[in-house]
Amino acid sequence: MKASNPNPALSAVLRAGQPVTGHRPWPRFVVNVEIWNTLLAGLAKGRWNLLGLWAEPSMIHLAVHQVESETLSVASLPCPTGTFPSVGRWHPPAQRLERTITDLVGLLPDASPDLRPWLDHGRWPHRYPLGSSIAPTEAMPPYPFLPVEGESLHQIPVGPVHAGIIEPGHFRFTANGEAVVRLEERLGYVHKGIERLLNGAPLERVARLVGRVSGDSTVSYAWAFARAVEAATATEIPARAAWLRALMAELERLANHCGDIGAICNDAAFALMLAHCAVLREQVLRASATCFGHRLLMDCVIPGGVAVDLSADGVSLLRALIVEMRRAFPPLIKLYDHTPSLQDRTANTGTLNPMLAHQFGCGGVIGRAAGRAFDARRQPGYPPYDQLEFTVPTRRESDVNARVWVRIREVEQSLALIEQILERLPSGPLCEALNRPEQVVEGMALIEGFRGDILLWLRLAADGTVACCHPRDPSWFQWPLLEAVIEGNIVADFPLCNKSFNCSYSGHDL
Secondary structure (H helix, E strand, O other): OOOOOOOHHHHHHHHHHHHHHOOOOOOOEEHHHHHHHHHHHHHHOOOEEEEEEEEOOEEEEEEEEEEOOEEEEEEEEOOOOOOOEEEOOHHHHHHHHHHHHHOOOEEEOOOOOOOOOOOOOOOOOOOOOOOOOEEHHHHHHOOOOOOOOOOOEEEEEEEOOOOOOOOOEEEEEEEEOOEEEEEEEOOOOOOOHHHHOOOOOOOOHHHHHHHHOOOOHHHHHHHHHHHHHHHHHOOOOOHHHHHHHHHHHHHHHHHHHHHHHHHHHHOOOHHHHHHHHHHHHHHHHHHHHHHHOOOOOOEEEOOOEEEOOHHHHHHHHHHHHHHHHHHHHHHHHHHHOOOOOHHHOOOOOOOOHHHHHHHOOOOOOHHOOOOOOOOOOOOHOOOOOHHHOOOOOOOHHHHHHHHHHHHHHHHHHHHHHHHHHHHHHHOOOOOOOOOOOOEEEEEEEEEEOOOOEEEEEEEEEEOOOEEEEEEEEEHEEEEEEEEEEEEEOEEHHHHHHHHHHHHOHHHHOO
């Protein structure tokens, strides 16, 4: 991996490639192996962050972001031989993405440190469904978990079926007594073939499907898809639509954070917090249903704007919700902060090394609790957040307690944002007809969901259908860090650590 300049700027590296016309709002470049390797060297040295890695049958795409220069770009490497230089060899956050690319498309990463399948459990009727799509000729061997050596070690397999109504995932613990020596995850049990379903579908169907990639983030996913379509077609949406999208997104954030705070406390055997937080979450969901017709706000954000308006009665209802939340929430914060038995479980438990948070480009609550203040609403930013006042809460302790406190502060910020939006909500139409592309165009968006930044890239065919689409959940860069934070903790603290992360199975499994 050689580069002529030891510290090249991201834009300078990419300009050596061939720009792709019709890719908005950020550029995409077709690069050669030399440029690709220079990009990998920059990732390995932490000069820029990995935002996404996905592939088509003959090309792999790498989205990177340089925070200091606010440069966000996509590099595309042709793969005529079906292989590409491994990103994960130099940058560990890419390893599971590479394994997924092999499972779905069939491209192989050269010199990859991990070639095990990831999403493919050997149950699909075809291998490489987004590539050559060949029928399997033999059964897939049992999944080879990584070996662990040492004295007095034992394994504890958990899942994929769990107690309660939650999504499936397998966790393989290796422990010495009660202390966890290693945790290894096995995901992919809720793979739905999302990208195959999206490719070739009309915009209306894709919008509905993308909004269901991870149901608790339906507003954020739908917003990411809509912004990518609007960027690709150079469509400006009405101001009222942008503000209503932000209102819905903050309601979504509010409901999820209230639920998570209660659930974390419940996993520490403090069910009282769960009960009170569940009441607040229910109030947010009922207000959402009354104002916009759906408790989770599904299908409210559409390409070109929004599908439903907020009435004057809805404004009054949301103002009353803010008053009630500000009355009921502070006593719960006090209860959390003044319960020593609860603090004993959350403080100094599941501590994440801040260096790992930065290396993995970890967003959302997990990153912010480790001092990483990245928030897509601020950078690269999008309307109407550039006209709203809010802070991005951060902590340095990076434990379960810090992740609870970041959620608490984000609840407060969301209430303030909702209040600002209601005060300044512009009048006008709700939707704008999309400009009709006369050729193939591409779009990309980065939206801040309650878990962190959601990336979505798409290509529209000349007839306006979706030629291909790739959604990337923030959990891709968070699940691996859960393995890191549990090491050295006791097995009984895993539910607490897991809930404080609250990664999405469905969003990850695609």
